[in-house]
Amino acid sequence: MAELVKLNIDGIDVQIEKGQSILDAAKKVNIRIPTLCHHEDLCVAGNCRVCVVEQEGRNTLTPSCATPAEEGMVIKTSTPKVRRARKDLMALLVSEHNTQCTTCYRSTNCELQDLAAEYNVDNNIYLSVLKEDLEIDKSSWSIEKDDSKCIRCQRCVRTCAELQHVNALAVTERGRDMKISTFMHLPMNEIVCTNCGQCITHCPTGALTERRYYDEIWEAIDDPEKHVVINTAPSVRVALGEMLGFPVGTRVTGKMVTALKKMGFDSVLDTDFSADLTIIEEANELLQRLKDALVHKKDVALPMITSCSPGWVKFIEHMYPEHLAHLSSCKSPQQMFGALTKTYYAEKKGIDPSKIISVAGMPCAAKKYEANRPEMRDSGYHDVDAGLTTREIGHMIKQSGINFLELEDSNFDSIMGESSGAGVIFGATGGVMEAALRTAYFVITGRPVPFDNLNITPVRGLKGIKETSVKFENCLPEYSFLEGVEAKFAIAHGLINARQIMDQIVAGESPYHFIEIMACPGGCIGGGGQPIPTNDEIRKKRIKAIYDEDMNKPIRMSHENPEIIKIYEDFLQKPLGEKSHHLLHTKYRKRKRY
Amino acid sequence: MSNNKLRKVDVIFSPYSVAPYEILKNTMRRPKDEVVQELIDSGLRGRGGAGFPTGLKWKFAKQQQSDQKYVICNADEGEPGTFKDRKLLVEVPRKVISGMAICAWVIGATKGYIYLRREYRYLIQDIEKELDLYHKHAAEIGLDFKIEIFLGAGAYVCGEETALIESMEGKRGEPRNKPPYPIQSGYLGKPTVVNNVETFASATMVCRIGANEYKKFGTDDQHGSKLFSISGDSPKEGVHELELGMSLEDFANEFGDGDTKAVQVGGVAGFCIPRKKFKTTIIGEGNTTGGSTMIFNSTRSMYNVLHNYLDFFSEESCGQCTPCRIGTQQLLKGIEAVKSGKKPPEYLDQLVKLSETMRLTSKCGLGQSVTNSFSSIVKNFREEMIY
Numbered sequence: 001m002a003e004l005v006k007l008n009i010d011g012i013d014v015q016i017e018k019g020q021s022i023l024d025a026a027k028k029v030n031i032r033i034p035t036l037c038h039h040e041d042l043c044v045a046g047n048c049r050v051c052v053v054e055q056e057g058r059n060t061l062t063p064s065c066a067t068p069a070e071e072g073m074v075i076k077t078s079t080p081k082v083r084r085a086r087k088d089l090m091a092l093l094v095s096e097h098n099t100q101c102t103t104c105y106r107s108t109n110c111e112l113q114d115l116a117a118e119y120n121v122d123n124n125i126y127l128s129v130l131k132e133d134l135e136i137d138k139s140s141w142s143i144e145k146d147d148s149k150c151i152r153c154q155r156c157v158r159t160c161a162e163l164q165h166v167n168a169l170a171v172t173e174r175g176r177d178m179k180i181s182t183f184m185h186l187p188m189n190e191i192v193c194t195n196c197g198q199c200i201t202h203c204p205t206g207a208l209t210e211r212r213y214y215d216e217i218w219e220a221i222d223d224p225e226k227h228v229v230i231n232t233a234p235s236v237r238v239a240l241g242e243m244l245g246f247p248v249g250t251r252v253t254g255k256m257v258t259a260l261k262k263m264g265f266d267s268v269l270d271t272d273f274s275a276d277l278t279i280i281e282e283a284n285e286l287l288q289r290l291k292d293a294l295v296h297k298k299d300v301a302l303p304m305i306t307s308c309s310p311g312w313v314k315f316i317e318h319m320y321p322e323h324l325a326h327l328s329s330c331k332s333p334q335q336m337f338g339a340l341t342k343t344y345y346a347e348k349k350g351i352d353p354s355k356i357i358s359v360a361g362m363p364c365a366a367k368k369y370e371a372n373r374p375e376m377r378d379s380g381y382h383d384v385d386a387g388l389t390t391r392e393i394g395h396m397i398k399q400s401g402i403n404f405l406e407l408e409d410s411n412f413d414s415i416m417g418e419s420s421g422a423g424v425i426f427g428a429t430g431g432v433m434e435a436a437l438r439t440a441y442f443v444i445t446g447r448p449v450p451f452d453n454l455n456i457t458p459v460r461g462l463k464g465i466k467e468t469s470v471k472f473e474n475c476l477p478e479y480s481f482l483e484g485v486e487a488k489f490a491i492a493h494g495l496i497n498a499r500q501i502m503d504q505i506v507a508g509e510s511p512y513h514f515i516e517i518m519a520c521p522g523g524c525i526g527g528g529g530q531p532i533p534t535n536d537e538i539r540k541k542r543i544k545a546i547y548d549e550d551m552n553k554p555i556r557m558s559h560e561n562p563e564i565i566k567i568y569e570d571f572l573q574k575p576l577g578e579k580s581h582h583l584l585h586t587k588y589r590k591r592k593r594y
Numbered sequence: 595m596s597n598n599k600l601r602k603v604d605v606i607f608s609p610y611s612v613a614p615y616e617i618l619k620n621t622m623r624r625p626k627d628e629v630v631q632e633l634i635d636s637g638l639r640g641r642g643g644a645g646f647p648t649g650l651k652w653k654f655a656k657q658q659q660s661d662q663k664y665v666i667c668n669a670d671e672g673e674p675g676t677f678k679d680r681k682l683l684v685e686v687p688r689k690v691i692s693g694m695a696i697c698a699w700v701i702g703a704t705k706g707y708i709y710l711r712r713e714y715r716y717l718i719q720d721i722e723k724e725l726d727l728y729h730k731h732a733a734e735i736g737l738d739f740k741i742e743i744f745l746g747a748g749a750y751v752c753g754e755e756t757a758l759i760e761s762m763e764g765k766r767g768e769p770r771n772k773p774p775y776p777i778q779s780g781y782l783g784k785p786t787v788v789n790n791v792e793t794f795a796s797a798t799m800v801c802r803i804g805a806n807e808y809k810k811f812g813t814d815d816q817h818g819s820k821l822f823s824i825s826g827d828s829p830k831e832g833v834h835e836l837e838l839g840m841s842l843e844d845f846a847n848e849f850g851d852g853d854t855k856a857v858q859v860g861g862v863a864g865f866c867i868p869r870k871k872f873k874t875t876i877i878g879e880g881n882t883t884g885g886s887t888m889i890f891n892s893t894r895s896m897y898n899v900l901h902n903y904l905d906f907f908s909e910e911s912c913g914q915c916t917p918c919r920i921g922t923q924q925l926l927k928g929i930e931a932v933k934s935g936k937k938p939p940e941y942l943d944q945l946v947k948l949s950e951t952m953r954l955t956s957k958c959g960l961g962q963s964v965t966n967s968f969s970s971i972v973k974n975f976r977e978e979m980i981y
Contacts, residue, residue: 044771048915049955049957052955060955061955063957088951089951092917093916095924127937129920129923151916171766171914174910174911175909175910175912175913176908178912
């Protein structure tokens with residue numbers, strides 16, 4: 001039992017575990033203290049100072065986020081001294097800020113704006129100390145960095161270090177010149193950045209945003225010559241509602257489809273379809289590798305690691321370039337979808353692929369970069385023309401004047417609109433593993449995976465690294481080489497956890513056969529393109545929505561998806577076949593550490 | 595208020611009168627708690643500027659349970675107008691090192707560092723020679739405490755003990771959140787005593803002469819003697835050891851050029867005292883004890899003086915916390931705006947309030963102390979700020 005301390009906040013006695021902050025204690029009794037540099041996901045910084053409170057016996061104010069609660073403390077959170085100080089601090093932050101809120105992407109979703117309004121900061125008190133020659137860094141496909149909106153809270157720096165262990169962003173210079181910058185102040189497209197976008201979702205202001213493409217999409221929609229196709233990832237449907245008036249964790253799949261159709265997309269399709277396809281290809285690739293290793297005694301790279309997350313892919317390319325063979329050669333569902341849109345879909349629909357604009361609606365910032373990787377042109381065209389984040393889709397729906405709350409539901413279009421529950425759970429950490437196991441186990445044994453309702457619960461949840469194992473018994477003759485084999489699996493999310501997994505592999509100590517890695521904490525539901533804020537409480541609700549969606553699907557295993565069966569019959573012929581190899585698989589490149 | 599007549603003394607710089615490390619050896623024959631109590635009784639306070647009672651700091655560090663503890667000598671002497679630590683390291687390094695060793699013995703540390711201002715790197719050879727001698731004696735008496743020199747990189751804020759520790763750990767020199775204090779979790783997360791060069795030397799002298807003798811110097815409030823770095827419009831610039839508790843009037847009479855208009859006591863982080871308050875100001879009482887004293891005569895523009903300070907602060911702030919990073923810039927821009935007529939004279943009152951916010955909310959002593967020089971100059975020399 002943890003030691004408890006008792007303190008008094010605004011006249012209320014609070015008991016809290018030793019080591020918790022004054023801020024935590026205040027929350028416990030429903031006292032709200034404003035914060036800016038504080039984020040639930042990150043370590044304490046204590047640098048914005050807006051959470052200051054009065055502590056009896058001290059002649060300066062105390063930062064409540066950075067001060068552990070102690071026995072007998074007497075705290076006052078809203079005295080004239082505190083209010084004056086907070087107002088002054090807000091006025092200072094505003095004086096350093098580009099206050100063109102009307103032109104800011106984060107307007108109305110900005111923590112600085114909210115607090116400045118709350119404290120009624122009159123900007124005229126202080127002179128502007130905003131640097132004049134700041135340029136927006138738009139060099140990256142994924143992330144825009146606008147220092148004129150930066151409040152130096154260092155949430156991005158801590159995110160990049162603590163959650164992702166990439167350290168692309170760092171504090172440089174000091175005093176009045178202190179700023180958040182990159183290695184040698186290089187532009188964002190030249191640094192070791194995975195484009196995961198976690199810095200964006202942790203930024204309280206508009207200093208870090210995704211590069212927006214919606215104007216180009218509107219133009220394409222308005223062009224009668226163009227056939228604009230959008231596919232939306234599983235995580236979008238469980239988070240989009242947050243931007244449009246629904247509570248966190250609401251599934252808005254049907255409304256989203258209706259809205260996208262109303263906006264003028266010619267076809268609204270489901271990335272879950274290509275998630276199912278990924279499972280077929282990836283499960284077969286894994287079985288092939290296991291067979292090569294166990295039967296042919298070939299030197300194949302095991303464990304095999306998933307490649308759906310483009311942030312993770314770029315991470316391993318930079319950090320572990322000697323170990324790329326462990327990556328599955330499967331493209332991500334987005335890129336499989338793009339390649340098929342301009343081949344299979346075009347053929348079936350009788351549309352000239354050069355007239356197709358293929359758009360991906362993603363919970364992700366790195367997907368924008370992925371769409372622009374030079375090798376992603378296997379259809380003969382730009383496989384994916386543009387990636388949109390959940391946030392951009394939310395903005396587009398708002399721009400359309402659609403009353404999202406009252407919208408009726410509709411179904412995805414066909415073809416490439418049907419999916420199984422296995423495709424849906426791709427959105428949550430552990431989902432790809434679960435989907436792959438549902439299919440792989442069936443392929444190997446002819447029986448469904450031995451878990452209640454196909455729910456492989458050990459792979460679910462927010463633990464940084466999860467493990468499970470499955471023993472194959474009574475295998476089909478074709479897979480007799482796996483008889484009695486206990487296969488070991490691991491799931492990691494957040495690149496700092498990916499690093500642990502990789503260090504094990506480098507040391508030759510990895511006990512696993514197959515590993516799922518997602519760049520973002522929580523998996524795609526916590527992606528860098530998701531509505532802001534994101535924290536563990538929100539992640540859990542989105543994850544629950546994902547599994548609810550799965551349970552509501554009549555088909556829950558990828559290989560039973562009739563559109564999947566059909567595409568192999570009509571087009572691809574067989575998993576890992578020649579056409580698959582050409583359209584659905586890819587290669588990776590070694591990148592440098594700087 | 596009690597005050598002394600100004601009296602020059604010779605405690606700290608007195609020549610070595612005993613065999614090398616004799617004081618250390620003698621001290622180690624006594625019970626540790628007795629030595630700590632002696633230090634507490636002596637009234638010795640930190641000589642870096644913050645003035646925390648040295649004996650108490652050591653006592654708290656001694657109480658910490660840890661497999662490893664550290665002793666760090668803060669020789670980052672960065673406060674503008676102070677240069678006493680350099681003189682100590684040149685002339686009596688043995689007293690400094692003895693102080694560190696006594697501290698290590700008391701608290702149970704095995705590793706120590708002298709965090710040396712990079713500009714003082716020409717001293718390294720001489721200090722290392724003395725360290726060799728020390729290590730030899732330490733081995734003889736079985737004291738397991740090794741000392742190394744660590745070179746700073748030139749940031750003012752790294753004189754703040756937690757920023758100093760961060761920089762030693764290879765990180766950006768930024769102050770930490772406190773608590774925990776270094777005596778609880780300092781260098782590499784271990785209990786660490788960080789003391790100023792002069793504090794260690796003074797501790798050695800307390801051990802040598804005893805608390806009672808030491809307390810004979812100074813007044814009831816302020817015990818002992820103190821080094822003063824005297825600069826500016828003074829015919830007697832340099833380091834002087836003075837008994838604590840003298841009035842600024844006596845001080846100015848002794849060290850001024852006869853035309854003294856103001857004295858900046860405690861460096862730029864301290865207060866600027868105008869002539870009319872010399873009589874009622876006791877050095878070290880309500881102002882800082884770092885020992886930097888800058889003397890200004892009537893030819894000096896106090897606007898320029900303040901402008902210079904603020905320019906320094908806005909450059910030397912580490913930049914992490916809002917009040918210090920932006921506040922220092924606002925104060926600088928603000929006095930420029932008043933001087934040029936862009937803002938009315940009343941704006942100075944707003945700026946004084948801002949400096950109070952900085953004192954209340956800044957993360958470390960840097961931002962917290964800007965108000966000392968700012969408000970004392972603006973209030974006492976308001977006309978000079980406006981016209």
